[in-house]
Amino acid sequence: MPVSNQQVVRHGFLGELYGDSYYPGHLLDKGKAILLALEEEFVAADSExxxxxxxxxxxxxxxxxxxxxxxxxxxxxxxxxxxx
Incomplete structure (x- = not known):
């Protein structure tokens, strides 16, 4: 189930880190996915x-x-x- 909260959808999770080559983009993508999936999984499980x-x-x-x-x-x- 996709995130429905538009504030969450528009938020640039880890945005400041993406501009710094010290932080590998593919690992930031994983972290961002975890943050977004957290809400999705709770909603899908009829929880919050x-x-x-x-x-x-x-x-x-x-x-x-x-x-x-x-x-x-x-x-x-x-x-x-x-x-x-």
């Missing part, structure tokens, strides 16, 4: 990424930030632009 799932994803963002030395990062700021 709701409050509990959003909180769990937010906690994982906090973990990743901390693991890379950003323990003081504001999780709400990290996920503020989310559409999930």
């Amino acid at each position: 990424i709701e409050t509990i799932a959003r909180d769990a994803i937010g906690e994982d963002f906090a973990f990743v930030a901390s693991a890379y030395g950003f323990a003081d990062a504001d999780v709400e700021e990290l996920i503020a632009a989310r559409e999930w």
Whole structure:
């Protein structure tokens, strides 16, 4: 099932990275596909990424930030632009 949220469809996932030759385009394409497929798979399974799932994803963002030395990062700021 294709993504129906037009905001998601128009969003240039990983856009800033595509302009940098350090990041291989084919790997960015994989990451973009994963991000888009996440919503599609939930919808196809008659489910959605709701409050509990959003909180769990937010906690994982906090973990990743901390693991890379950003323990003081504001999780709400990290996920503020989310559409999930």
